[in-house]
Amino acid sequence: MxxxxxxxxxxxxxxxxxxxxxxxxxxxxxxxxxxxxxxxxxxxxxxxxxxxxxxxxSKLLPNNVRELAVYRVAQQLGCSWCIDFGTMLQKHEGLDIERLMKIDDYETSPAYSRRERMAIAYADAMSAIPTRATDEQVAELVAEFGQEAVLELTYQIGLENMRARMYSALGLREQGFTSGDACRIPVPADAPAVRSAGE
Structure with missing residues (x-):
């Protein structure tokens, strides 16, 4: 509640x-x-x-890149509502939600493309306190996606940071948008606990 x-x-x-x-x-x-x-x-x-x-x-980035970056923020910050909702959005976009189980291994997992890895790494860098984004990282993203798309990515990651922190502070928990599937997605060991659907 x-x-x-x-x-x-x-x-x-x-x-x-x-x-x-x-x-x-x-x-x-x-x-x-x-x-x-x-x-x-x-x-x-x-x-x-x-x-x-x-x-x-937000129409410049491919949906998979944007949604994975936003999802990663929710997962890293332990916002169970955002994880649930983000999983549903990816499912509705026709994206593979099973690979979310491997998101902690995104750097080496064949489930993720180079572009997706870059976006997830940027989400990690922006969500760290203090932020860890570097000149080199942004330059690499610009070379891959273009300036306007990187601004979109940055904005979406920043917005999800706000949502995830606000919803967690208000005690909002998963709502069952993915019929409990989101509860199977791992969160970092040091993130706030995510309740199971029955709790």
């Missing part, structure tokens, strides 16, 4: 009910972060606009 409870549909006003209906239609369920953030209407509207605008603007 989140540390700040969400607004249930039965207590939602007309506009919020429409947003919940749209989210449920598109995603199969209303994301719990929506319901929690709805407690602050101005932030909820700002976040919704930002997420939609970011989705529309």
């Amino acid at each position: 989140p540390r700040i409870p969400g607004i249930p549909t039965k207590e939602a006003g007309p506009l919020l009910r429409v947003v919940y209906w749209y989210a449920k239609r598109r995603l199969g369920a209303v994301p719990e972060p929506f319901t929690v953030l709805a407690r602050n209407r101005k932030l909820f509207r700002a976040a919704a606009r930002h997420e939609m605008a970011t989705e529309k603007a």
